[in-house]
Amino acid sequence: MSVLVNKDSKVIVQGFTGSEGTFHAEQMIEYGTQVVGGVTPGKGGQTHLDRPVFNTVADAVKETGANVSVIFVPPAFAADAIMEAAESGIKVIVAITEGIPTKDMIAVKEYLSDKDVVMIGPNCPGVITPGQAKVGIMPGFIHNPGKIGIVSRSGTLTYEAVDQITKAGLGQSTCIGIGGDPIIGTTTKQAVEMLMKDPDTEGIIMIGEIGGQMEAEAAYWVKENSAKYGNKPVVGFIAGQTAPPGRRMGHAGAIIGGADDTAAAKMKIMEECGIHVAVSPADIGETMVKALGK
Amino acid sequence: MNIHEYQAKQTLKKYGVAIQEGIVADTPDKAVDAAKELKEQTGTGWWVVKAQIHAGGRGKGGGVKLAKSLDEVKELSNKILGMQLVTPQTGPEGKKVHKVLIAQDVYYPGESETSEFYISVLLDRATSRNMIMYSTEGGMDIEEVAEKTPNLIFKEEVDPKIGLQGFQARKIAFNLGLSGKAFKEMVKFVMALYKAYDETDSAMFEINPVLKTSDDKIIAVDAKVNLDDNALYRHKDLALMRDINEEDPTEVEAGESNLNYVKLDGNVGCMVNGAGLAMATMDMIKLSGGEPANFLDVGGAANAQTVEAGFRIIMKDPNVKAILINVFGGIVRCDRVAKGVVEAYKNIGNINIPIIVRLQGTNAEEAKKVIDESGLKVVSAILLKDAAEKVKEALA
Numbered sequence: 001m002s003v004l005v006n007k008d009s010k011v012i013v014q015g016f017t018g019s020e021g022t023f024h025a026e027q028m029i030e031y032g033t034q035v036v037g038g039v040t041p042g043k044g045g046q047t048h049l050d051r052p053v054f055n056t057v058a059d060a061v062k063e064t065g066a067n068v069s070v071i072f073v074p075p076a077f078a079a080d081a082i083m084e085a086a087e088s089g090i091k092v093i094v095a096i097t098e099g100i101p102t103k104d105m106i107a108v109k110e111y112l113s114d115k116d117v118v119m120i121g122p123n124c125p126g127v128i129t130p131g132q133a134k135v136g137i138m139p140g141f142i143h144n145p146g147k148i149g150i151v152s153r154s155g156t157l158t159y160e161a162v163d164q165i166t167k168a169g170l171g172q173s174t175c176i177g178i179g180g181d182p183i184i185g186t187t188t189k190q191a192v193e194m195l196m197k198d199p200d201t202e203g204i205i206m207i208g209e210i211g212g213q214m215e216a217e218a219a220y221w222v223k224e225n226s227a228k229y230g231n232k233p234v235v236g237f238i239a240g241q242t243a244p245p246g247r248r249m250g251h252a253g254a255i256i257g258g259a260d261d262t263a264a265a266k267m268k269i270m271e272e273c274g275i276h277v278a279v280s281p282a283d284i285g286e287t288m289v290k291a292l293g294k
Numbered sequence: 295m296n297i298h299e300y301q302a303k304q305t306l307k308k309y310g311v312a313i314q315e316g317i318v319a320d321t322p323d324k325a326v327d328a329a330k331e332l333k334e335q336t337g338t339g340w341w342v343v344k345a346q347i348h349a350g351g352r353g354k355g356g357g358v359k360l361a362k363s364l365d366e367v368k369e370l371s372n373k374i375l376g377m378q379l380v381t382p383q384t385g386p387e388g389k390k391v392h393k394v395l396i397a398q399d400v401y402y403p404g405e406s407e408t409s410e411f412y413i414s415v416l417l418d419r420a421t422s423r424n425m426i427m428y429s430t431e432g433g434m435d436i437e438e439v440a441e442k443t444p445n446l447i448f449k450e451e452v453d454p455k456i457g458l459q460g461f462q463a464r465k466i467a468f469n470l471g472l473s474g475k476a477f478k479e480m481v482k483f484v485m486a487l488y489k490a491y492d493e494t495d496s497a498m499f500e501i502n503p504v505l506k507t508s509d510d511k512i513i514a515v516d517a518k519v520n521l522d523d524n525a526l527y528r529h530k531d532l533a534l535m536r537d538i539n540e541e542d543p544t545e546v547e548a549g550e551s552n553l554n555y556v557k558l559d560g561n562v563g564c565m566v567n568g569a570g571l572a573m574a575t576m577d578m579i580k581l582s583g584g585e586p587a588n589f590l591d592v593g594g595a596a597n598a599q600t601v602e603a604g605f606r607i608i609m610k611d612p613n614v615k616a617i618l619i620n621v622f623g624g625i626v627r628c629d630r631v632a633k634g635v636v637e638a639y640k641n642i643g644n645i646n647i648p649i650i651v652r653l654q655g656t657n658a659e660e661a662k663k664v665i666d667e668s669g670l671k672v673v674s675a676i677l678l679k680d681a682a683e684k685v686k687e688a689l690a
Contacts, residue, residue, distance in 0.1 A: 143653065156624070
């Protein structure tokens with residue numbers, strides 16, 4: 001099963017012919033992802049990486065039956081690209097672009113709210129279902145098909161967790177990089193919920209950071225609903241235990257705004273909700289192994 | 295990006311927000327000229343001398359003073375300009391004052407009592423919508439109000455489809471207890487304020503206090519404006535308001551090398567690719583018995599140049615007793631990063647503190663070999679756990 005993407009996903013790349021789009025499309029194809037084409041306005045009719053280029057997402061969907069789009073469009077045009085994908089019937093939008101203005105994302109969120117579409121990101125590494133489809137910029141080789149689902153706001157820290165899980169001999173069902181911006185399409189809670197409902201996922205790792213209330217919201221949801229899904233173990237880690245308040249730590253969303261969005265507050269809430277908290281980033285894999293009781 | 299009070303007020307005024315008028319000056323003589331000019335423009339008899347730094351709580355640190363004569367304007371400006379202003383938000387070292395705003399006195403006596411309010415506009419992350427947060431408790435620290443009397447803080451959400459509506463502005467003015475002329479002025483104030491927030495692509499506006507004067511005008515006495523960095527490309531005029539004096543010089547230098555650096559107070563420097571992993575690495579340093587000296591994200595391109603720039607920046611901090619480099623190579627190959635580290639190390643020469651390099655991901659084994667065979671006093675690690683152990687040993 002897995003969630004969001006699998007071997008049957010038909011993926012198009014928006015910003016296909018740009019340098020980022022080209023490089024990562026090649027990597028995705030090499031991984032075995034079904035990349036069926038791409039969109040670059042004005043370059044429709046050309047062929048790129050042996051795949052057709054379309055002027056619009058609508059054309060791409062019509063000709064290829066694409067249902068997933070990954071977006072590498074520069075920040076100034078990214079919001080427009082996301083809305084075009086949603087309008088054209090794409091079901092899963094993965095927005096990799098970093099640096100989209102908040103005002104644009106408010107409009108995007110509003111526009112998507114009554115559409116049958118899931119957006120992941122922006123400012124994220126993407127989504128991967130190991131052995132089936134890689135839709136994003138993560139290094140494919142560190143992943144192994146398995147039963148652990150991973151949700152994270154970060155890029156390289158996610159790779160770290162993935163690597164620890166692979167080395168522990170567990171493997172991953174689906175890894176979802178939800179992104180580090182203040183406004184994102186899918187929240188921690190929504191991603192955890194997807195994985196909880198996925199029969200192929202037996203344990204969930206959620207990696208958060210300072211700023212916002214998303215991890216707390218997800219933790220409370222786990223507490224309320226976990227029993228319905230067989231009490232799958234959930235492991236949590238929060239980055240930024242040593243971050244000073246009021247300073248932005250790289251990610252636009254990573255800023256401590258009050259007493260309740262510090263790492264300590266989030267870890268406490270997670271613990272109270274029955275989540276296995278890894279205090280050190282070096283112990284994420286080990287904590288999951290223990291939680292599974294293997 | 296933060297801007298100064300005087301810049302924020304100029305910006306608000308452009309959008310029709312009524313403000314406490316003022317003129318900025320960088321010498322005591324210019325401050326006197328500004329005071330004379332302001333008297334002509336507004337008829338003010340007294341003046342307020344306000345230090346312009348990017349930090350709140352300026353009054354508490356002695357950075358805001360009332361002057362009752364031109365002599366006092368000169369005297370106070372002389373005292374405030376160049377001072378190292380310490381406020382609850384600057385840290386103990388304070389911030390140097392380069393400019394003062396000479397502002398009109400707005401607390402003059404009149405027919406009614408003056409009153410102060412709090413109004414801010416910001417993103418509500420829970421709803422992904424903008425909201426106006428306001429309170430009758432103006433002129434105070436809003437965090438304190440939120441803690442002690444949360445019932446006195448109101449929120450008004452703005453629907454992105456239609457923007458702020460008149461009925462919402464009226465609701466705000468009613469909730470603030472206003473009537474008559476002051477009510478009408480407040481409605482106008484709120485509508486103009488939101489327009490300014492929206493059209494400047496701001497991340498946060500905080501007007502504290504908003505003053506009802508004794509003749510029932512509503513004006514912004516202070517203004518804190520934080521602009522969305524990601525949107526500055528479409529606001530060239532606002533981008534020019536950046537004041538590098540207000541930023542940490544090392545952080546500015548890091549930015550020029552495309553490094554994201556934040557200075558902290560610890561003893562272990564770190565250099566990491568990716569913001570989340572960088573924060574996690576700082577946490578690990580703490581768990582290993584050290585304190586992180588910085589946050590440093592080298593981004594996607596961890597090559598010899600960025601590593602060298604990173605080394606130089608970290609080593610400017612005399613408190614650093616060890617450096618941990620933590621790179622998870624996905625797209626970027628670890629052996630290349632390792633060669634970059636060796637090259638940078640040799641270029642700088644005379645590094646007398648232990649360096650721990652942890653490279654994991656693509657070609658991690660080859661990378662370890664490069665480090666181990668370099669003959670440099672650099673400790674290598676592949677697993678994060680090992681790196682943590684080695685930091686511990688280095689500090690022992």
